[in-house]
Amino acid sequence: MNSVEIRELTKDYGTRRVVDHLTFDVLPGRVTGFLGPNGAGKSTTMRLLLGLDRITAGSATIGGRRFTDLRAPLRQVGALLDPQAARGGRTARDHLLVLAVSNGIPASRVEAVLEQSGMASAARRRIKTFSLGMRQRLGIAAALLGDPGVLLLDEPTNGLDPEGIIWIRELMRGLAAEGRTVLVSSHLMAETASFVDHLVVLGRGRLLADTSMAEFIDARSTPRARLRTSDAAGLRDALAREGFLLEPAGDGLWTVDGIPAEAVGILAARAGVPMLELSDERASLEQAYLDLTSDRAEFTSPAA
Numbered sequence: 001m002n003s004v005e006i007r008e009l010t011k012d013y014g015t016r017r018v019v020d021h022l023t024f025d026v027l028p029g030r031v032t033g034f035l036g037p038n039g040a041g042k043s044t045t046m047r048l049l050l051g052l053d054r055i056t057a058g059s060a061t062i063g064g065r066r067f068t069d070l071r072a073p074l075r076q077v078g079a080l081l082d083p084q085a086a087r088g089g090r091t092a093r094d095h096l097l098v099l100a101v102s103n104g105i106p107a108s109r110v111e112a113v114l115e116q117s118g119m120a121s122a123a124r125r126r127i128k129t130f131s132l133g134m135r136q137r138l139g140i141a142a143a144l145l146g147d148p149g150v151l152l153l154d155e156p157t158n159g160l161d162p163e164g165i166i167w168i169r170e171l172m173r174g175l176a177a178e179g180r181t182v183l184v185s186s187h188l189m190a191e192t193a194s195f196v197d198h199l200v201v202l203g204r205g206r207l208l209a210d211t212s213m214a215e216f217i218d219a220r221s222t223p224r225a226r227l228r229t230s231d232a233a234g235l236r237d238a239l240a241r242e243g244f245l246l247e248p249a250g251d252g253l254w255t256v257d258g259i260p261a262e263a264v265g266i267l268a269a270r271a272g273v274p275m276l277e278l279s280d281e282r283a284s285l286e287q288a289y290l291d292l293t294s295d296r297a298e299f300t301s302p303a304a
């Protein structure tokens with residue numbers, strides 16, 4: 001009912017294919033991160049799902065139905081696409097009231113979502129006086145208005161301050177915990193990793209990964225131990241016998257690639273080498289994501 005099904009979805013703009021035979025599901029009860037470099041096709045996929053653009057081939061449905069066939073769309077799907085889209089002359093409350101009335105949503109929901117989005121104190125202000133972060137919160141309030149089971153949020157943290165980013169993370173986790181389907185796009189892995197359960201990664205319109213966050217971390221980050229010892233020479237010999245290399249990391253710290261801290265600890269104990277500090281250091285997720293998408297980015301910095 002609340003799942004999103006993308007099947008062989010394809011979109012051409014003229015001769016350019018921007019979404020290319022994309023297939024994945026977005027399931028309820030978890031936050032799914034929709035990642036990819038700029039221009040990968042994330043916004044286009046969301047627009048196609050919402051019937052805002054014509055599909056070239058394939059399908060994009062919600063609970064098996066196209067968005068345009070839903071009887072009460074705003075009650076089933078809430079979307080944040082372009083926070084600049086709200087009309088400037090209206091107050092925040094009026095903007096939400098118009099949306100509520102035209103979609104058969106009780107006016108009481110307006111106050112509820114103003115509260116929920118932290119916008120209650122700005123409800124009487126005109127939207128044109130809003131900062132990007134406030135527009136973003138208003139867009140999220142609008143998405144929540146119909147108390148929908150499915151939420152599609154395109155770069156919701158855009159323009160939010162650190163407090164706003166924490167708020168939106170908690171909000172998304174809470175919505176998923178209530179059994180809703182939450183799809184949130186971002187081009188930043190570092191920002192997304194902390195609150196998503198599942199990942200769908202796009203590159204040039206194609207699916208690069210559809211995996212749980214835990215699997216992504218396990219599969220893409222190689223173990224590395226980081227340590228301090230009072231007997232580097234003894235440890236170097238003990239590691240070398242097992243085929244590992246002790247490398248200086250500055251400030252008296254050492255690293256060993258390809259082996260978890262626990263295994264280094266056992267090796268060191270056997271060799272009678274004192275360890276002063278020992279921990280796991282995983283290759284950064286951001287790096288794993290960049291490696292995955294690097295040759296699929298539309299724009300890359302020279303000699304990055």
Ligand SMILES: Nc1ncnc2c1ncn2[C@@H]1O[C@H](COP(=O)(O)OP(=O)(O)OP(=O)(O)O)[C@@H](O)[C@H]1O
Pocket residue numbers: 013018036037038039040041042043044045186187298
């Ligand atoms: N209306 C349009 N006409 C022509 N090309 C378009 C149109 N809308 C999007 N595109 C192109 O489609 C590609 C995918 O864009 P899209 O906005 O979906 O990417 P995205 O992954 O959301 O990127 P970003 O993170 O920058 O928002 C881009 O190359 C973009 O220029």
